[in-house]
Amino acid sequence: MATQGGNNGLHVRGGDNGQCKILLGGAPIYSPSHLFGFFSVFNSAHLSGMTLYKSNVPAIYGHAASSVLDIRTHTYIPQKSRFEGNVGIIESDIASHIRINDRTAIYASARHSYASWLLSMINNQERTIKYEFGDFGLGLTTKIDKVGTLMFNAHFNRDITFLDVMMYDSRGTLNWWNMASSLSLSSPISQNVVLDNTLYLSIYDNKFDVSLVNNKLKIGSSVNDFGVRSVVSYKRGDISVYAGMEYNYRNIKPQYVVSSFSSANIHTPFDSSHQFDIFVDSKWKLAQFIHADVGLRISTYCSDKLWLYPEPRIMLSFPITANSRLSVSYNMMTQYIHLAPQSNTSFATDFYVGACRELPPQRSHNFNIGYYQSVLLDRLHWSVEIYYRYLKGCVESMTNIVDMVSGKYKCKDQLFSGRGEAYGIETSIGYHDQKFSITANYTISRSLRQFDNFNQGRVYAAKSDRLHNISLYMSYEPSPRWTLSTTFQYATGAPYTNSMSVYFNNGSFLKEYGPYNGSRLPDLHHLDISVTYWFKSNKFERNGINVSLYNVYMRKNPLLLSWSVFKGGHPTQLYISERHHYLYTIIPSISWTFKF
């Protein structure tokens, strides 16, 4: 079995899915996408912006080995209430910014899908898949005299998948949900000093109920995160300093198995941990030609062992001209939570496990050199970045579902700790004016892993390894009524574990697997186009119909490969046929977009 796509998380610069920390209003998000990565769980109208820290991660951010995606929600008080949304054939969403008074506003958003019809295109006699997802957001901002600004954010997203496979009488449901909430108070202490306090609570839960043969199996895991963060910031001229602390209590149920087959269900004990970090980060102009961003985070973590790691972060930026600069950075980062992969896809059956004696924290050393330039009054910009990352404490798993059924499975016995590295060159060029916009990105990179228990300790390609990665985005507005856009993506095929040979043993054909991740799926590429017509309307600020086609030339990007043995023409003759399974070819979509 080999898989490609179907990715629920983010892989940044060769990092694993769980190594990118995603924050929404300061609260961690553990499940950032719907429908195997096809949709984000965030409603863009509910957000004010986001920043992906991949080259230099300021010291106020921790808990990540590769990168941080900080997503911000609205905090302004709108002049009048407004609503915007989409009504489409795959999903519909709505977001509102409601002005209560000149000090208070509420932001609410909701989305619901009806994606089952999309998946019905791949349903057949052998399998039936049904899928639903939804997400909800709620925010409140209120300004309090002499205290500051109080902000509340809550987010909930869930996915439900139903699978019925005509093989071994198996059927199952896979459900996962994520709730994240935060309460923040931003208090100005003086003209230059602000104190930000944030309290957050995040819960992630997944459950896989499967009926296999006569046995019912329930496999699940959960993460409960509670934390408090205090940051004092000082800004004056070119100098800014951030200092603070973060405490986090995390309670993880790594993976439990309830089997109707076994009298001994597997109740993996909770991983409870306390993490306390202090940090300071400062940005200032060292000289006319050097800007510095220097920080230090000291993280302490206590579970079955106490760890303490300093995490220095430094970035030096050298302005060469008014429109160009060269920057050099080094970041050391530590992560005390692991995401244990169950397969080469990132299905929601992957589970989290806390750092412990057997699985020490993940640590990374990150180096980056970048050159950035913009010309033509900032309309044309380009950049080149070279990065290198060394990782310790990466996690791989070796799951045997038969052991789960029989009650013999111990999840931590199936997890292994190893090391890795990722390096590459990222290039980007873009041109933007009022009517036309184009961005082209190309990355050449490698991401490698080394585990004693895999491939006899040999180095192999990580599942995020893509030698070539190209993305192209263009949009054009020939008139105020029309918006045309297109996207093209190409990536080298994902690594997978291929069969080297087949053999007959005890009445069945079996595969002899080759090296772990030793082969490649076919390259992945697709072209998408979108056309929007904007109606003239006095009632609506925006009112248009969007028609889009995903994967225009119907590329069959294989999600996975499989093979079966069939009877041949002669009674003793057999043949083995390989099948490429893909999730979709072309996906048409039409939606009504409005804003008032």
Added chain:
Amino acid sequence: MNYRLSLVLIVFSLLFGCLKEESYVPAYQQKLIVDGRIELGRHAIVSLSLNEKYDGGIDSLELSDMIVRWAKVTVSNGVESEILTGRFNEDYQQKFIYTGSEIVGKENETYTLNIEYSGQSWSATTTIPEASELHDISVEWVNDTLYRIKAYLPPTPNNVPCMVECALNESMYYKPALACIFDSNVSGGYVTINRPINYTEIKSYTTLFNIQDVVRLRFSTMPQFGYDYWSMWENNVINNLNPIFPAQHNPISNISNDAIGAWIGYASVYYDVKKAEPQQ
């Protein structure tokens, strides 16, 4: 273009890369596949075959071409040894097995298997555990034509693992019943015995038995290696199409010299399943 980019990456990796990915392209190697057993009170039975190169599909595969017929197979109990005789046997899907006629399996005795073929040699050892018995074997009709088999699994001596295999109708070849490989922790309860998988009928597979089926059971205790081997074997058989929990690792083997398969000592008890007609 590709050449230049690759050159840039190679230079870059020489400068920065610490881990060097070894040139480790999956290479087919012909391997010996061993399916060997010695039972309490019975002679050894061994079948040998070779693997077939797989490269995105196989147009024509003759099972008979994979069978090894000219090996020298020896079994010893530490005191005496015997060379097994190769012979055709229609009960086995491979149609060719090596059987003994002198050494009989005894409880808690260790047996060594030696194989010589094509200038190479392989060996393995195993021990036969104490026997146990299934209790209360019963038939439960699901409808007029289909039934399931249930049995009580008592705790095994020394909590050794056990398994149930089925032979259907005229065939005397026992195949593992699906999900019927038990570790010690499931002993002391009722279990359902599922129909074995036929590799060419996976899509029409049902766990139930048909009214026409005549079912014989073989219940065996085995060493811990037997459980480890059979659980990985079954995981590979049923999860090679599973995208969520895929099988990606080969079953362990106790045969030396990189052969695939197992040589296992069993204490087996045989049963004929008697079924009454379904009640109308």
